[in-house]
Amino acid sequence: MKIAVDTMGGDQGLLATVKGSIDAVEELGVNVILIGDQKAIKDELFRNGYTGERIEIINAEEFITNDEEPAMAIRRKKKSSMVIGLNLVKDKEADAFVSSGSTGALLTGGLLIVKRIKGIDRAALAIPYPTKKGISLLLDAGANTDCKAKYLQQFAIMGSIYAEKVFNISNPKVSLVNIGTEEGKGNELAKEAFNMLKNTNINFIGNIEARDIPKGESDVLICDGFVGNVILKLTEGLAMTIFSMLKEEFMSSFTSKIGALLLKSSFKDFKARLDYTEYGGALLLGTKGVVIKAHGSSDAKAIKNAIRQAKIFVENEIIEKIEEHISVLEDKCDIEEKL
Amino acid sequence: MKIAVDTMGGDQGLLATVKGSIDAVEELGVNVILIGDQKAIKDELFRNGYTGERIEIINAEEFITNDEEPAMAIRRKKKSSMVIGLNLVKDKEADAFVSSGSTGALLTGGLLIVKRIKGIDRAALAIPYPTKKGISLLLDAGANTDCKAKYLQQFAIMGSIYAEKVFNISNPKVSLVNIGTEEGKGNELAKEAFNMLKNTNINFIGNIEARDIPKGESDVLICDGFVGNVILKLTEGLAMTIFSMLKEEFMSSFTSKIGALLLKSSFKDFKARLDYTEYGGALLLGTKGVVIKAHGSSDAKAIKNAIRQAKIFVENEIIEKIEEHISVLEDKCDIEEKL
Numbered sequence: 001m002k003i004a005v006d007t008m009g010g011d012q013g014l015l016a017t018v019k020g021s022i023d024a025v026e027e028l029g030v031n032v033i034l035i036g037d038q039k040a041i042k043d044e045l046f047r048n049g050y051t052g053e054r055i056e057i058i059n060a061e062e063f064i065t066n067d068e069e070p071a072m073a074i075r076r077k078k079k080s081s082m083v084i085g086l087n088l089v090k091d092k093e094a095d096a097f098v099s100s101g102s103t104g105a106l107l108t109g110g111l112l113i114v115k116r117i118k119g120i121d122r123a124a125l126a127i128p129y130p131t132k133k134g135i136s137l138l139l140d141a142g143a144n145t146d147c148k149a150k151y152l153q154q155f156a157i158m159g160s161i162y163a164e165k166v167f168n169i170s171n172p173k174v175s176l177v178n179i180g181t182e183e184g185k186g187n188e189l190a191k192e193a194f195n196m197l198k199n200t201n202i203n204f205i206g207n208i209e210a211r212d213i214p215k216g217e218s219d220v221l222i223c224d225g226f227v228g229n230v231i232l233k234l235t236e237g238l239a240m241t242i243f244s245m246l247k248e249e250f251m252s253s254f255t256s257k258i259g260a261l262l263l264k265s266s267f268k269d270f271k272a273r274l275d276y277t278e279y280g281g282a283l284l285l286g287t288k289g290v291v292i293k294a295h296g297s298s299d300a301k302a303i304k305n306a307i308r309q310a311k312i313f314v315e316n317e318i319i320e321k322i323e324e325h326i327s328v329l330e331d332k333c334d335i336e337e338k339l
Numbered sequence: 340m341k342i343a344v345d346t347m348g349g350d351q352g353l354l355a356t357v358k359g360s361i362d363a364v365e366e367l368g369v370n371v372i373l374i375g376d377q378k379a380i381k382d383e384l385f386r387n388g389y390t391g392e393r394i395e396i397i398n399a400e401e402f403i404t405n406d407e408e409p410a411m412a413i414r415r416k417k418k419s420s421m422v423i424g425l426n427l428v429k430d431k432e433a434d435a436f437v438s439s440g441s442t443g444a445l446l447t448g449g450l451l452i453v454k455r456i457k458g459i460d461r462a463a464l465a466i467p468y469p470t471k472k473g474i475s476l477l478l479d480a481g482a483n484t485d486c487k488a489k490y491l492q493q494f495a496i497m498g499s500i501y502a503e504k505v506f507n508i509s510n511p512k513v514s515l516v517n518i519g520t521e522e523g524k525g526n527e528l529a530k531e532a533f534n535m536l537k538n539t540n541i542n543f544i545g546n547i548e549a550r551d552i553p554k555g556e557s558d559v560l561i562c563d564g565f566v567g568n569v570i571l572k573l574t575e576g577l578a579m580t581i582f583s584m585l586k587e588e589f590m591s592s593f594t595s596k597i598g599a600l601l602l603k604s605s606f607k608d609f610k611a612r613l614d615y616t617e618y619g620g621a622l623l624l625g626t627k628g629v630v631i632k633a634h635g636s637s638d639a640k641a642i643k644n645a646i647r648q649a650k651i652f653v654e655n656e657i658i659e660k661i662e663e664h665i666s667v668l669e670d671k672c673d674i675e676e677k678l
Contacts, residue, residue: 013520142518145526179481179568187484210569211576212619226526228567229518230549234570237550239576241471 001125002092003310007036008063008081011297017100018044018311020303025054027304033094035060035081045324060084063101066296068083070104074112080104086113089289095141096146098279098281098312099296106291107143107284114289119326122147124155125225125293127232133215138221139161139285149192152176152222153200157325159220160317165316166309172219175208182207189224197222198212203327230238261314281306286322288312340541342649343433346375347420348440350636354440357383357641366395366643369650372433374399374420395433399423402440405635408637409443413451421445425452428628435629435649437620438635445630446482446623453628456658458665461486462625463494464564464632466571466650467499470555476502478624481568488531491515491561492539496664498559499541504655505648509560516566523548528563536561540667620645622652625661628651 003024007017018041021032031054038059045055061080064073077083078201082101086109088094099106108124117121124140139155140147156174163172176194178186184192185207197204208218212233223231250260281294281302290313294306342363346356357380360371370393373380377398384394399420403412416422421440425432425448438445446464455462463479478494479486495513502511515533517525522533524546536543547557549570562570589599620633620641629652633645 007461034496132584145518145529179484179565179571179572187563190484190565209576210571210573213573214576214580224526226529227566230516230566230569232549233518234549234552234573235577237548237553238574239581241553242578242581245471 001311002031002033002094003284003307004033004035004058004085004088005307006043006097006099006101007034008060008232008293009066009099010294012299013038014044016298016300017303019036019048019300020298021055021195022048023304024307025052028308028311030307031055032307033058033088035085035088037122058084058088059115065103066102066181068102068105070102070108071112073102073105074109077257082109083113084252086110086289086291089291089308092289096292098294098303098306098310099293100296100303101280102296103282103293105143107291110287110289114287114291117288117326118285119160120322121153122151122154123284124158125228125282126159126285127228127282128167129213129221129232129235131214132200133146135167136213136219137167138223138228138231140225140228141232141282142225143284144225146226147224147269149187149189149196152189152224153195153196154286154292156197156200156202156204156220158322159172159222161251161318161321161325162283162285163219165321166320167219168248168313169219172204172206173217173220174189175205175221176221177210177213177221177231178207179209180207183210185294193222201292201325225298229265231237281308281309288319290319308339317326340609340653341370341372342646342648343372343374343397343424343427343436344646345379345420345436345438345440346373347399348405348438348635349633351638355382355637356394358387358639359646360394361370361387361389362639362643363646364391364394368649369555369646369649370394370425371646372397374423374427380667384442388444397423397427403444405441407441407444408485409441409447410451412441412444421448422452425628425630426575427450428630429453434653435631437631437633437642437645439620439633439635439642442481442632442635443623445632448636449623449626449628449630453537453626454626456627456662456665459493459497459625459661460491462489462623463497464567464621465498465624466536466567466621468552468560468571468574470553472555474506475552475555475558475560476506477562477567477570478563479564479567480571480621481564482623483564485565486528486563488528488535491528491532491563492535493563493625493665495536495539495541495543495559497661498561500657500660500664501622501624501652502558503662504657505651506558506674508558510542512532512544512556513541513559513561514544514557516549516552516560516562516570517546519546520548532561586663627658629658 007014033056034056041057062080064080064082085097089097124143125143126139127141128135129138178190241245279294284291346353372395374397380396401416401419403421424436428436461483464482465478466480467474468477517529556635620631623630
């Protein structure tokens, strides 16, 4: 299996991607194609003492920055590391592509170059969301700001397959993010989606209020990309703010400073439980190839875990399984329409 | 000034409302009308040793529960404490009404009985949201699940006046909750609202990402009721989950138990900073009278602070100020339409 990795992008850029790829090759038994500045990559491989043959390099002359307008950048910068990586997936020269570059450009490029699975109207950004119990899959986390109910239905089917195969949860519980638990609650989109989801062949357990999301009682969380992005970013922001406020409190007296010292390892363990680097990256779910967005501040471990996630995704033939489910759904709709 | 208080509803019901009202009468110099079971209220006043004449009692024979369908309950239960309280405000026999009963019923009743301010299309639920710096006002926190851009514009005007008068912030900073900071980001609603807000006579500072909400850099946060409710409930849920996870970590070893003990007062101080009881209740902003929803688990302090909030609201003639601003806006729109 070959995983293409974009070395241009992310706060820790080349260093994190090269080190993470070496670890992935050694620990996960995959081959990697590193895309970027050939000379710099070679130097970095050398510095890390890698002399094997399971890492290839493809040179890229350009780089898409976070500030560029996504569609424009993808269309114009044909020689960028991102466009090269996406084309490798499209042409089946790589089984998956991992990038910590611009989210917008990767989403747009995924749709324009790799293209959507037949029967899927929109691809969603699926994010592993850390909870008290473990992880839930949140989608859409920001790819589609305005959604129709049938998009949410498709997200639910894709998310359910993903959670089953990648998180290894049998019959995963799927919930609709809503502002009340009872049927009939919510905005027009949520009401219509609820009706569609209860008639979909997944383990739909109903609405979930945002208050209950961190408890982790649902495996898959469905919402439109606006709400999903708010959930994701508010979680990041709140965790950071709560930690910084606690730190201030702890530094306020001698006793509490000692207390904080004694708790240091507990805090570290706790932060690890919330650590995104453990769970790999976000996945563009609904395209004909595997495209993974690693976090912008990915370190080597995060890159390795994103590659691991890609490997599981490919091994479990998730795209094929989505295609099957969607075609069954479409046949059923056709029959229902004829009746 | 007379504030009507619903003693039926809330987890701590009669005890919290009676005690909170006595404290309010003594500390804030307001008069209170307690609505509920007359005998029980009398007994509770006696138990608290209150013998003054600034608390009246109005007997209510019925009570609207949290499980009832709001519109139906308001229409049918004419003798309920909530309907009596709302009518007191409508008939100007009370200056404000505070209830910790069903949110849905109070919102519906506010609209049906007290009615909207002329020129305001929708009343919003405005909630003081605790941040690192202090508090921001979040609206709409759940009254209107589907919004038009002009509703958001009206929320922004009302929120700005509220923050200025109640929080005492001059020229309050108003932001639109969005999934990116740049103009042109977001769903159709956010894009349209952005355009209207930048041409509104308030201190609109642009989009705010959910990640930055807890930092408290904006005084007023504008969004539709679906998104607002998700923000509010996710914040509650995350804070609870983070505390319970920390507790687990702290109990995991002897050293960390001692650490936790030494930090006890720091934690208490910290929790106080996030404590909703400090900030009073949620306000139905846009009705012709002051209707405040106290938190369902309000204790006496929370009730007293909700009464304080009502007092500030009335003293500052906020409804009159909203009416002025909205009529200016309407005149301007009329002129623009004619041009």
